[in-house]
Amino acid sequence: MANLIEIEHLSKRYGKLRALDDVSLRVGAGRIVGLIGRNGAGKTTLLKAILGLTPYQGSVRVFGLEASRDRSALMSEICFIADTGVLPRWLRVDHAIDYVEGVHPRFDRRRAEAVLTDTQIPRRARIGELSKGMITQLHLALILAIDARLLVLDEPTLGLDLIYRRQFFDTLLNDYLDNERTILLATHQLEEVEHLFTDVLIIDQGRVALDTAVEDLPQRFVQLSVAAGKSEAARALHPLYTREVLGRPVMVFENQPREALAGLGEISTPRIADLFVAKLSAREPGPAPLQVGAVA
């Protein structure tokens, strides 16, 4: 499979802060990558590097082009929605459509209008007069009308209510199924979108903590709801992370054969949110394991 994105030894500093620290990764065509990390973990910086919006050390090749050097050429192939509405507030809705049509060779006005007809956005309103949900709808309509191969979304639904979030991801998914696109989606609202992901990329303190296909998760990670009296045995197998659910320890193991755990309790595949917490607490042995030790 061809790689759309190839990142080698990407680092980025803001003064003394290492926003990204020697990141290397690849993203294949047609994947939907969930980019997960705490606030300030480096997600936005990574996305900006991929978009050529920020200078960096290392190499970021997107469609074979070096991102920081060829940004404007790259932008015919990439679409981007940032976390908070970055559409200029003074711009009128119809002018926004005119503008993108004027500068983007792959923009299809009819598609944008089609997406917008399902919304209540007045065409002659200024963007500043629209609600936050409407602005995001408009931005999505503009972007889905562009026949781009890569979609980069940086917490696009931040601050939207449940209905708008649903609509956003429904529209996105329908469009994705119609057009083979690659999507890079950074989000905190995992529960709502994790079923979309084909890949998971966890960033922590500027480094890649986990980079895997969702289909490989069951082989690699196991969640064990420990049966009574088996805590010691389970802990001996070095769980990545332990938490307590209804008085029972629940442990996440990495690269531990399922057979070895089968006798110790109920086995399942951890959800991505649990995996995220597991990966991050494995880095900093903090209060979580200690608590469990005290209980068991």
Added chain:
Amino acid sequence: MKVLLMQMRRELWEHRSLWIAPLLVGLLLLAAVATVGRIQFYQGPAPGPAATSSVNTPFEQMVLGWGIPFYLVSLIVIVVYLLDCLYGERRDRSILFWRSMPVSDTQTVLAKLLVGLLIVPVGAFLLSAVTSLLASAILALRHHVLVNGQRAPLWDAAAWLHMQLRVLYSLIVLILWYAPYAAYLMLASVWARRSAYAWAFVPPVLVAMFENILLGTRYVGGVVQRGLNDVLRLAFNLNRQFAYNLGDQLPTRRAAPGNGGGASAFLENPQMWLGLLAAVLMLLLVIRLRRYRDDS
């Protein structure tokens, strides 16, 4: 080219004062001409063809006088525009949207420069030309009503055309002459984190002061003063023969004192070429800064 035109339209959407202000001047002027003052025309000899002498006929003075408010107002809106054009987009983070479009930073900066240095001045020129035509017509009509069907004595088509050509020539000279100042304002705009105005006006004054104190020279001060002086002359001296001789006077007087001036003297003026060179260098810096600056 299509992209550049759309970029320029977008500037006029955002900075509506660029065309509303001169338009308003025209309307106010016409309203004033139509209502204010007694009709009391020049009683001397009938105006002949445009004189080659530097003394303007009353008609010429009137046409010049009508032009002044256009150029003053345009000057103000252009300065405000150039200072805001690369700062505002970072302040409201809309730069993330603009830069997610396949438009290079060079195209963006060029479009902004063209709007400030060409579109608005030429627009103001055209507006003032049309206004002076309409105002003359209104005066003629008022005269006609008052003086019982007599032909208006003042209108002089040849003189009008001649004035417009002179003003247009002055405009071209001024555009070339002020290009480095425009580039400097854009540099302040792309550089500033807080106040673009402070960056535009404080450093030159400080540098000029220190230069004067430490080195005893007044080079920077001279450059600053030159810019201001010419603007002030433009503002307050127009009523005499200023605009009439503007094209000859401004730069050439210094280059070749005693020389009558003219287009060739202006084109041979090394200061003009140095200024253009400085403008190009500053614009390259502006493009680079917009490209690599990341504080959104």
